[in-house]
Amino acid sequence: MLLPIILSGGAGSRLWPVSREALPKPFIALPDGETLLQKTLKRAIALPGVENVLTVTNRDYYFLTRDEYESNTESDSKHIIHDYLLEPVGRNTAPAIAAATLHACRKHGEDTVLLILPADHLINDQSSFTQAVSTATTLASQGWLVTFGIHPTAPETGYGYIESGEALADSISHKVARFVEKPDLETAKTYIASNRFTWNSGMFCFTAGAMLAALRQCAPEVLSAVEQTFAATGLDKDPVVLDATGFTLAPDISIDYAVMERADKVAVVPVSFDWSDIGSWSALAELVAPDDRGNRTSCETVLVDTDNCYVQSDSRMIAAVGVDDLLIVDTPDALLIAHNSRAQDVKSVVARLKLLSHATVQHHRTTHRPWGTYTVLEEGVGFKLKRIVVKPGASLSLQMHHHRSEHWVVVSGTAMVINGEREILVQRNESTYIPAGTAHRLTNPGVVDCVMIEVQTGDYLGEDDIVRLEDRYGRV
Known part of the structure; x- marks a missing residue:
């Protein structure tokens, strides 16, 4: 065997x-x-x-x-x-x-x-x-x-x-x-x-x-x-x-x-087969075909008098003018610009960020969970906005928060919500308000993703302010 x-x-x-x-x-x-x-x-x-x-x-x-x-x-x-x-x-x-x-x-x-x-x-x-x-x-x-x-x-x-x-x-x-x-x-x-x-x-x-x-x-x-x-x-x-x-x-x-x-x-x-451990951005760049000036791109770009660069972005259009031999990697919350010859030294950036306990070492703006994903859209003093996607048949834990209240607005699909003593069906363009200290859970009973906008307000909005009461994924 x-x-x-x-x-x-x-x-x-x-x-x-x-x-x-x-x-x-x-x-x-x-x-x-x-x-x-x-x-x-x-x-x-x-x-x-x-x-x-x-x-x-x-x-x-x-x-x-x-x-x-x-x-x-x-x-x-x-x-x-x-x-x-x-x-x-x-x-x-x-x-x-x-x-x-x-x-x-x-x-x-x-x-x-x-x-x-x-x-x-x-x-x-x-x-x-x-x-x-x-x-x-x-x-x-x-x-x-x-x-x-x-x-x-x-x-x-x-x-x-x-x-x-x-x-x-x-x-x-x-x-x-x-x-x-x-x-x-x-x-x-x-x-x-x-x-x-x-x-x-x-x-x-x-x-x-x-x-x-x-x-x-x-x-x-x-x-x-x-x-x-x-x-x-x-x-x-x-x-x-x-x-x-x-x-x-x-x-x-x-x-x-x-x-x-x-x-x-x-x-x-x-x-003798082809092999790579994709150990740097230079190695990953080799997977993209170059243009006639040696540039390799995996996003929408405008390159003017630019040679031998690798450009990647999750969403934004990237423009470069008069530069050579650069690695340009853009994500929603962090941008890397490095010389091609220094690709192996990107780890030193991560080492410095760890010393600062910077959030970009651990998470993206979009965080994966067993039930789907959430994306932090904006946050400030006393508030945070998230886009939450719950997969069909999946469910958040039954939970409560000590320091924050939440307002859920469903923008796509359907949500079955436990809100305190009530169980309600929240459909597109409908919402529910969950005061601090209230047990709540969202389940997607449909066959398509349930997408909602969550507005958090309170004096503390950290992810550790979650008290799980029940969880099908064993996280209690």
């Missing part, structure tokens, strides 16, 4: 301001409209014999992930069974893979072949990918811990490298001689010239039993912490939410450091 394990997390700070902590890189739509997470799922379920997919992600991303998967019609047509392990906190790839391994052993047995796929990779050549996985699966069934090495196309300093050792019996794969950290430019050039090095892709393949043994030998502290987590976790629930107390104690360490660099029987399958 081949079980793809999709690891979905990481803020993707180099892709700020589009990537935020509440909407990280796997959920960013690429120029073709699909997200990296959707593409990873399609790539996984296209492999022969795949019937189950296990996704390891943060519990805050569960509903986003489920929505992304539900939009994949191929998953439905193949009757793919989706399982989830939800992390209470991010603890890097070693604890995540340890949890996936224990889950696979418990549910499918130690002979199950696990294929570890980060959710933020882009691979278009499905045929070559399938062949590489077939090679890796064969090695995994022989007890090897397998990694995939990407043939380097340039002396890249942003990736780790794998040095190949002796060739294995299939004449394709090699025993790993060593893993090397991100090198400087001159060292990277020597690696390329030697023809012995490949980029470390972060994709792996092994049996559950082999990884369990390797964890026990190389990283017993990781395995012990995750085993304690499992002992305190309700494993029969759907989804499985890992126990916060135990998982927080797991070491924050990558699978490379914890296991792959220490284990004995580690192999690399060199591959």
Whole structure:
């Protein structure tokens, strides 16, 4: 049995301001409209014999992930069974893979072949990918811990490298001689010239039993912490939410450091398919065809005497005059302007914003919830305006607020509203007023989105002034 394990997390700070902590890189739509997470799922379920997919992600991303998967019609047509392990906190790839391994052993047995796929990779050549996985699966069934090495196309300093050792019996794969950290430019050039090095892709393949043994030998502290987590976790629930107390104690360490660099029987399958981890705006810009002056745009633009620029905007028209070699990325609440050569340094902007506790690190103006989305339209002293979209059949929690009152105006669809002791149907162009301290809930009973404008007034309008009394999404 081949079980793809999709690891979905990481803020993707180099892709700020589009990537935020509440909407990280796997959920960013690429120029073709699909997200990296959707593409990873399609790539996984296209492999022969795949019937189950296990996704390891943060519990805050569960509903986003489920929505992304539900939009994949191929998953439905193949009757793919989706399982989830939800992390209470991010603890890097070693604890995540340890949890996936224990889950696979418990549910499918130690002979199950696990294929570890980060959710933020882009691979278009499905045929070559399938062949590489077939090679890796064969090695995994022989007890090897397998990694995939990407043939380097340039002396890249942003990736780790794998040095190949002796060739294995299939004449394709090699025993790993060593893993090397991100090198400087001159060292990277020597690696390329030697023809012995490949980029470390972060994709792996092994049996559950082999990884369990390797964890026990190389990283017993990781395995012990995750085993304690499992002992305190309700494993029969759907989804499985890992126990916060135990998982927080797991070491924050990558699978490379914890296991792959220490284990004995580690192999690399060199591959030549197209691959990118979309690690910067420069990498994402490459997905857009350039015009005759080298400009790449994914929005309405007017460019005058402008060359070799990338321009992206959510909604506004962008004009540029007399500039060269710029990255211009516009969102409703933040604008990035950077030189093309400094794309990797966008993370330093995020680091400074974190020190300021700036809201643009965490959220967009539009925030996703299990029931839909809300967008902050305007706010000031004592008031806030939101546009709220509730999906068909979805429901906000039964809740109340201590410090604010709310006025709901339905502009599209229909809302079934609990307002204190009353339950009322509010239709388009109708409204209801909810005083502070009143229990209330909105449910969309229709088959189309319910859209409403919410006007909040009060002396405190923070999102933490929500007392949930009942919630179908387990947030009480």
